[in-house]
Amino acid sequence: MKPAELMNSLSVEDQKILNGVLAVEKRYLVHQDLKAGSSVDKDIVSAITNIIDKVVTCDN
Amino acid sequence: MIIESIKITNFRQFYGDVYLPFSTDNERNVTVVHGANGSGKTSLLNAFKWCFYDQTDFDTANENILNEAAIQDSDDRGFIDISVEVVFEDEGVRYGAIRKQRFRKIGPVSAEQIEQSKFVLNVTASDGETNRSKTPSADLQSILPKDLQPYFFFNGERIEHIAGVNQSHQIRDAIRKLMGLEIVDRAVLHMEKVRNGYRKDLCKEVTAEHKNILDEISALENDINLYGKKVTEEIKNKESAESDIFSIDSELKLYEKSREFQARRIKLDEQYESNKSNIDGIKSEQKALICKSGFLLFSDDIFDKCNVLIEKNRKKGVLPYGIKEQFIDDRIEIGTCICGTAVLKGSNEHTCLLETRKNAGSDDLESSYTSVSALLKVRDHTVSEHVNSYKLLSHKLKGLFDANDEIRKEVGEISAQLTSTPDDRIAALEKKRTHLHKSRDNAIRDGGIAESDREQAERDKVSKELLKNSLNDQIGSQNIANKRMDKASSLVDTLGKLRESLAQQVRKDLSLRVDETFQSIIRKPVRAIIDDGYKLQVLKRSTTGEEYVVNEQSTGERQVTSLSFISSIIALAKDKHGRQGPFFQGGLYPLVMDSPFGALDDDYREKIAGSVSELAEQVIMFVSNSQWEGKVKLACEGKVGKSYRLVYHTPKGVEKETEYVKASENKYEYSTLEEV
Secondary structure, eight states, X not given: OOHHHHHHTSOHHHHHHHHHHHHHXXXXXTXXXXXXXXXXXXXXXXXXXXXXXXXXXXTO | OEEEEEEEEEETTEEEEEEEEOOOOSSSOEEEEEEOTTSSHHHHHHHHHHHHHSOOOSTTTTTTOBOHHHHHTSOTTOEEEEEEEEEEEETTEEEEEEEEEEEEEEETTEEEEOSOOEEEEEEEOTTSOEEEOSSHHHHHHHHXXXXXXXXXXXXXXXXXXXXXXOXXXXXXXXXXXXXXXXXXXXXXXXXHHHHHHHHHHHHTTSOHHHHHHHHHHHHHHHHHHHHXXXXXXXXXXXXXXXXXXXXXXXXXXXSHHHHHHHHHHHHHHHHHHHHHHHHHHHHHHHHHHXXXXXXXXXXXXXXXXXXXXXXXXXXXXXXXXXXXXXXXXXXXXXXBOTTSOBOOTTSHHHHHHHHHHHTOBOHHHHXXXXXXXXXXXXXXXXXXXXXXXXXXXXXXHHHHHHHHHHHHHHHHHHHHHHHTOSOHXXXXXXXXXXXXXXXXXXXXXXXXXXXXXXXXXXXXXXXXXXXXXXXXXXXXXXXXXXXXHHHHHHHHHHHHHHHHXXXXXHHHHHHHHHHHHHHHHOOSSEEEEEOTTSOEEEEEEOTTSOEEEOOOOOHHHXXXXXXXXXXXXXXXXXXXXXXXXXXXXXXXXXXXXESTTTTOOHHHHHHHHHHGGGSSSSEEEEEEHHHHTTHHHHHHGGGEEEEEEEEEEETTOOSSOOSSEEEOSSSOOEEEEXXX
């Protein structure tokens, strides 16, 4: 499946999360030698967690 | 990115300050520096690498980068500085990258390094304000990643290995980094961490049994990652060993005493591979044969019983059936027997026909009887035919295995002879080759084991996931931590698929571009592709129309193939640069090449020279004076914005000075640059 087809096959909810996640990764890409557990690494994990928390709630 | 200039001070052949501005003209985007052998062309290439990455590819690495004249001219115990400054522009911002290193003179021609090199990056914004970067290496890394420097700064004579052996991992890595797929790679890693975080939250709310399963899943995921890394590492080890073996083989072809042995070994290797391929083919034929008629060998009892049953029924007259059900049904429907007697419903004739019908056979039964009888009659013949066919294939297989055993012995003999040769260079190369072969075999074995372990861990994880799902009902499907964990888990899978899909798409785009460049240069009726496994392959069409991989290319042809790959990847990165979208970053990269025409013949030199300006946004090349003069100069002259001559000043004295070699005015040996 081509990348665009794959993205289109996802639910609106998943697309929303994935686009948010990729935008976060793009923003932090300047940090090339990213160490696991570093503050930048933790910031990225936290930003992605926030995206999922906002989209996946008790209501849906 | 456009490189504006480089300023070199006391680096290798360059004594004092040497300033070299490059062409920044879009129309004439090529800068050429030509000089005699040993005048400093490779040093110029390495000046970039040293400035940007504190790295050089000299045999003695960074040990002897200080200019000898600078040492001799210095006071005893005096300080000598070496520095390289590269000024470049990227995305409207101007950068000045400077690396400096201080030495102290400790002997007439020796100096000790007294501190680590220092790197600074001055950043001038479009409004003219200049600041010094607080994270110079990281900032440079984001513009020109270190891992990719072999594609921007390379020695043309050493690039053929890209097309020489299996370098799929290197190619896949280049695609990943240059095309911005790193974003998705990182997203996978971070999403896994997010999922693990949710799992921890969930563990606080579930039963001990549920928690155990979650822990087991977590441990299995960890194992899967570790095995995956091991597989990747072993692929790299294998490719690295193969690349080194390829270099040794090329070198062994150069020596008179090893040339014939090496040529024989190449033929034997090819025969070995061909036999291996035939072995695979025969094994497939054997499998097909077993699938089709293998059951015959294990069905003696059933056939015997069947035979006895049929014979018994035949003797009784039950088989074969003389009259079929359909025949009687037709007579009843027509209302007359074949003898002309009327068959009325309720009559004796009608009752008689119904009685006969009970013993009549059906079409299906008749056909089964016919086929089973036929099979029973030819069973012995079929079994013997099957066994003979299988034996014949086994015989062929044995022949091929024996042939390969012989090849192995002969290859071993060649290796033993080369190892015991009085020529130390050849013996050392062969020993290294043997060692590399073992390393390669170990890497293949260890990679296979890790792959098998990974697959097992994947299967175990699926079982545990099923168990976990069955327990989900107990905590309620609306548990928020569970919902988020499941979402993160499914997104890890989706991102993995997305990564593969993107990589394959870029591979296809790149493959087309590589072939386009390759076709414009190469003379032979061949084409270049990057195959599904990310191998850069050259294909040829046989007279029967089938395409096959060309394994034996000349060094020059390999250089053309590799150059096509490098220029295509830079061109594709340029195309992707600036496009909106979540995935591709791309970028504008220069091409700085030392001896790009190295092993090429006149025709290839002329063709590459003619299209060199199209290889990248900016092209800087260092060539020998002999390579530059003539057809190369004529072919690319219209695209050259700046041209320099490297002048070597020798203290040895020369009978007749040339444009490229002059007598030193002082007692030192050094090189200077003259704009032409």
